[in-house]
Amino acid sequence: MAGQPVKRSFAGATLDNLGARYLGVRSETCSYTTQPVQIPLRDGVELAADFYAPELLDNQASAGLIMVQCCYGRGAGITFLNARLFAARGFQALFVSTRGTDGSGGTFDPHSNEQSDSQDIVAWMRQQPWYPGSFATLGPSYLGYSQWALLHNPPADCIAAVIPVGPHDQAWHTWGTGSFRLDRASWSDLMSRREDERGSFLSRLSNIPGLSFLRPSGRLEKAVAGLPLEASLQKYFGDKAPWIFDYLKHPNVDDAYWESRRHHVSLDRVKIPILLVSGWYDTFTTQTMHQFKHLHNRGVNVSLIVGPWTHVQGSGLHSTPEIMDFLAEHLTKTGKYNYPPVRIFITGSQEWRSMPTWPPAxxxxxxxxxxxxxxxxxxxxxxxxxxxxxxxxxxxxxxxxxxxxxxxxxxxxxxxxxxxxxxxxxxxxxxxxxxxxxxxxxxxxxxxxxxxxxxxxxxxxxxxxxxxxxxxxxxxxxxxxxxxxxxxxxxxxxxxxxxxxxxxxxxxxxxxxxxxxxxxxxxxxxxxxxxxxxxxxxxxxxxxxxxxxxxxxxxxx
CATH class of the missing domain: 2.60.120.260 (Galactose-binding domain-like)
Structure with missing residues (x-):
């Protein structure tokens, strides 16, 4: 089921152009339409999505299709970096809301359904008249995790992936040190109150570059400081965010509970070109560096950019031109990604350095x-x-x-x-x-x-x-x-x-x-x-x- 395509508004075009200028992205080549669609899954659940189609001349072909899976809504802030910028430069983009979020059916159970659901999304795409025969994936953080979940069983027609600050193993992040990572509480708080007295979840996401809403509230800070921790969080969350109590119950990263939330096998199976982006102060830097080293050792065409960035800064805010060039090369074969395999920022000397691999001798x-x-x-x-x-x-x-x-x-x-x-x-x-x-x-x-x-x-x-x-x-x-x-x-x-x-x-x-x-x-x-x-x-x-x-x-x- 699909709604009618809607042309981009003047306000939307203005926002797109101002944002692109700030990010240093090349000029637009076209406008685009946005069409709401429903994607049926094998268990009867339907996912809500938006299909972005560039408005091209009759003899023009699109620059390729980008697939994005996101649990943070489909508002202006998140789609600007991961769909709209690309649609205005000739790319098609399918932006899908994760199960149980922003109009998608089913129950949101973080990190557990992406492996299966992503395969169903791909099967549905192949049946659409606009499907060009291949696609790339894109998106940071949880959106990057969703890509690793898809690549657990890599589709033959997925030909490239851009994964900024994206973990492949949620057990590693949550309990990998032997202590519980408490940002799981602030993130769960965000996800459990997608609609609250401060306005809609989507409107709060419109300012996602600041990500100020990820900072714990005073009440949550007190809950995290309470003892016992589990009981204190139970009092705070009540029946919301039930997944966090599953996390607390499974401190062993090898527990069967984490099996569907770990995708190390993806690093052994993937063969497509991949661009990884991270920051020295990112939450998932260790996982991104592990991904690069593992893929590079396997001979995979993998590129790495690491800046002096935090999690939000590393999500694409400072690397959009490179991401655009990478996708243009591998979707349209235009050869525009003319960068070395590794580009890292040297703190202290405040300089960028190009390298054939990481770490160097x-x-x-x-x-x-x-x-x-x-x-x-x-x-x-x-x-x-x-x-x-x-x-x-x-x-x-x-x-x-x-x-x-x-x-x-x-x-x-x-x-x-x-x-x-x-x-x-x-x-x-x-x-x-x-x-x-x-x-x-x-x-x-x-x-x-x-x-x-x-x-x-x-x-x-x-x-x-x-x-x-x-x-x-x-x-x-x-x-x-x-x-x-x-x-x-x-x-x-x-x-x-x-x-x-x-x-x-x-x-x-x-x-x-x-x-x-x-x-x-x-x-x-x-x-x-x-x-x-x-x-x-x-x-x-x-x-x-x-x-x-x-x-x-x-x-x-």
Missing amino acids: TQPKALYLQEDSGIGSKQPVQDAKPASFVFDPLYPTPSIGGNQMASGGRVDDGAYAERSDVLAFTSEPFSEDLEVLGIPSVHLTHASDPPFADLFVRLSEVDAQGVSHNITEVYQALDPSRDTSQPLQLNLQDCAHRFRVGTRVRLIVAGGSFPMYARSLGTAENRVRSEKTAPQRHTVTIAGGVSRLVLPISAAA
């Missing part, structure tokens, strides 16, 4: 933790005193910037060095530039009392004025039965940073990052169901250089 450089809160190339003496701090779950160490969904990014994180529940190891100023490209690692001979504890480790730069800014980080819930006589290795997230002459390395070690992650309670009880807490004393051995930071240094530096 590097050499390890060890910097040893010192007993005077220093860090440097000289190994400490054998009788160097250990460093320690106490993490109190009732007053948890705060999250400051980094890879948070809505309030992350590069920030002044100097407040960490002033806290008694944080160790901050700072080097002397560098006498020459030092370029770090790849995955730094931290080797800590570490113990905690009690043994139920987490570690948050961050690499930062202290500039010549003494201001500290974050570069990369890692979070890990520790195995209480681990052998604490052996160094614990933690791999931080990929980064690309040049320490200039006069700057210093700072390594931050803490026992939590709240409200980014559910805090360790310090007991053997379930961290989301217990209200019992115990402060945890962390001790890091310094003597003999057993605790160190290893930096991958550019071989060309």
Whole structure:
């Protein structure tokens, strides 16, 4: 079933042109119409969608078809970047609302139905008179996840994909560190109140570049801070967002519950050209970098762009011209994507760098933790005193910037060095530039009392004025039965940073990052169901250089 095509309005054209000019996209080649359609699925559910058709001359062919699946409505903000810009340049676009959202039938159960539903959408497309015989997929974040779900069983006529800031494994994001990722609560809050007293969900999405509505409300902040966490969230959500309580019940990423929400097999099956876009401060950077490395090692035609961006900034706001060129090449074979396989932004030197792959060749450089809160190339003496701090779950160490969904990014994180529940190891100023490209690692001979504890480790730069800014980080819930006589290795997230002459390395070690992650309670009880807490004393051995930071240094530096 389909409605009548509607021509783009003057206001819509004005918005499209102003937005395109801001993004640096080439000029429009045509106008377009929008037609509402209903897509039947095998179980009788119908999905609501809009079909964007370029208004072309009789002898012109479209530039190709783009398919988008989205759970955030079909309002102006989200469709501008993922449909309208392309329709005004000759592309067809089918923009489909996920099951249970914005007019689509069925029940919204995040990440569980996309694999099956996407195959039905493709089968329906093939029966339409406007279908050109092949298509590409597009969309960031959840829209990117939907692409990985489709590529679990890649359709032969899907010939390219653009996936900015898109995860392929929801278990990895939710419980991959061993602690519950609390942005699942703020995201679930957003999805559970698509219509509320502040206006329609679609109208709030019209300003999606700001994504301010992803920041938790005061009530939700209190709920997330409550103990037990599960009971506190139950009181807040009531019968809304039932999926979040399924998440809480399944902390094991290998549990059968997560099977339909994990698509590592897609990385083994996909053969089409793929463009990946990420930011050093994105929520899903680790997954995007894993995707690139896996596909590149398989010989897949995969390209990667990584900027100094947060999740929202990496969603296409700063890479639309490249996305347009990529789709033009692979849908129309015009050869317009003339970029190297990898383009990354080097923080510190504030420059873009082109590379044939990632990571490039590097050499390890060890910097040893010192007993005077220093860090440097000289190994400490054998009788160097250990460093320690106490993490109190009732007053948890705060999250400051980094890879948070809505309030992350590069920030002044100097407040960490002033806290008694944080160790901050700072080097002397560098006498020459030092370029770090790849995955730094931290080797800590570490113990905690009690043994139920987490570690948050961050690499930062202290500039010549003494201001500290974050570069990369890692979070890990520790195995209480681990052998604490052996160094614990933690791999931080990929980064690309040049320490200039006069700057210093700072390594931050803490026992939590709240409200980014559910805090360790310090007991053997379930961290989301217990209200019992115990402060945890962390001790890091310094003597003999057993605790160190290893930096991958550019071989060309």
